[in-house]
Amino acid sequence: MAKSKKTGAKQSKVFAQKRRFKKPVIIFVLLFIVAAIWVLSQSLFKNYPVNNKVQLLAIDKGETYSAFIQQLADQEKVKFPIVLKLYQKIFIHDSLKAGVYQVHQGMSIRQVLVMLSDANNAQMNRIAVIEGTTFKQLKSKLKADANVKNTILGLSDAEIMKSIGAEYSHPEGLFSPNTYFFAKGETDLNILKELYQRQIKALDRAWSNRAPDLPYKNKYEALIMASIVEKETALEEERRQVSGVFVRRLQTGMRLQTDPTVIYGMGDKYQGNIRREDLRTPTSYNTYTMHGLPPTPIALPSERSIEAALHPDQSKNVYFVATGNGGHKFSETLEQHNQAVREYLAVLQQKRQANSN
Numbered sequence: 001m002a003k004s005k006k007t008g009a010k011q012s013k014v015f016a017q018k019r020r021f022k023k024p025v026i027i028f029v030l031l032f033i034v035a036a037i038w039v040l041s042q043s044l045f046k047n048y049p050v051n052n053k054v055q056l057l058a059i060d061k062g063e064t065y066s067a068f069i070q071q072l073a074d075q076e077k078v079k080f081p082i083v084l085k086l087y088q089k090i091f092i093h094d095s096l097k098a099g100v101y102q103v104h105q106g107m108s109i110r111q112v113l114v115m116l117s118d119a120n121n122a123q124m125n126r127i128a129v130i131e132g133t134t135f136k137q138l139k140s141k142l143k144a145d146a147n148v149k150n151t152i153l154g155l156s157d158a159e160i161m162k163s164i165g166a167e168y169s170h171p172e173g174l175f176s177p178n179t180y181f182f183a184k185g186e187t188d189l190n191i192l193k194e195l196y197q198r199q200i201k202a203l204d205r206a207w208s209n210r211a212p213d214l215p216y217k218n219k220y221e222a223l224i225m226a227s228i229v230e231k232e233t234a235l236e237e238e239r240r241q242v243s244g245v246f247v248r249r250l251q252t253g254m255r256l257q258t259d260p261t262v263i264y265g266m267g268d269k270y271q272g273n274i275r276r277e278d279l280r281t282p283t284s285y286n287t288y289t290m291h292g293l294p295p296t297p298i299a300l301p302s303e304r305s306i307e308a309a310l311h312p313d314q315s316k317n318v319y320f321v322a323t324g325n326g327g328h329k330f331s332e333t334l335e336q337h338n339q340a341v342r343e344y345l346a347v348l349q350q351k352r353q354a355n356s357n
Contacts, residue, residue: 044110061098100124131177131302164193173297210310215250226309227297231260239308256287264298
């Protein structure tokens, strides 16, 4: 009887110890569950930040979920990016699909991640028209875009311009380079019409505020100059300098002698190199053999180049040459220019030697 009392006491003691052990474990589990719920609420189920009721979200071709999530984290739009990446790996097996999506106010980050896995959810199409590209390249881009309805394939350039209500028959330079968003299935003609109207508005605005005493007969000649500036430099600080050089050449009767016009005049004959023979071969665009401006623009100029063409710098420079290290060196006299050319050739020689070693 005493033995059984002793055994009962031991069992009660063990049970009490187990209860004391289970209590912190249960508390720990509850705390873990609460923490997990909080983390999920702050990551997956938190509302995606939008500025308005509806916001467009553009996803580039080749962009990954990991990079997209990390970008949101870097912008402090989401917390716990590792949770989002794990969720995507486990539950979203598709890749991020390129397109332009509408994110509505109140959508959770989880809903957005799921939406981006299906291209059918894309509401719009993004088209990037690059500064300095030609109209021919723009047409090719529209033709190759599966989200654009082709309607101009059998039309000549003059017919296209007439169809969009343009006052010009030659299309070059008359379409504004930028990034645009269109509804999927939009026609190429409507897209061109909008790009044309934007370019004309930019040209009209710049023309009305132009600098005095410019050597242009009309705004179209300013557009021609803008296209040359666009092709000559990609550096913002050089646009007005380049424009100034060419404006002063026009004013003094010098030939423009700019390579991009030669290349444009060569058309499909251009294979990446300009030979001396090409510089001497007359075309309607070869500014080495002709005076004044070419008959049309040679590319699609940006609004910045249009502004530069109508607000050239006020220096006395009439020459410029590449430095070989990015940018150009501008000169007032032929002697200074020849020295700049020698320096450029020396830089090229040093680079060739470095590459050969």
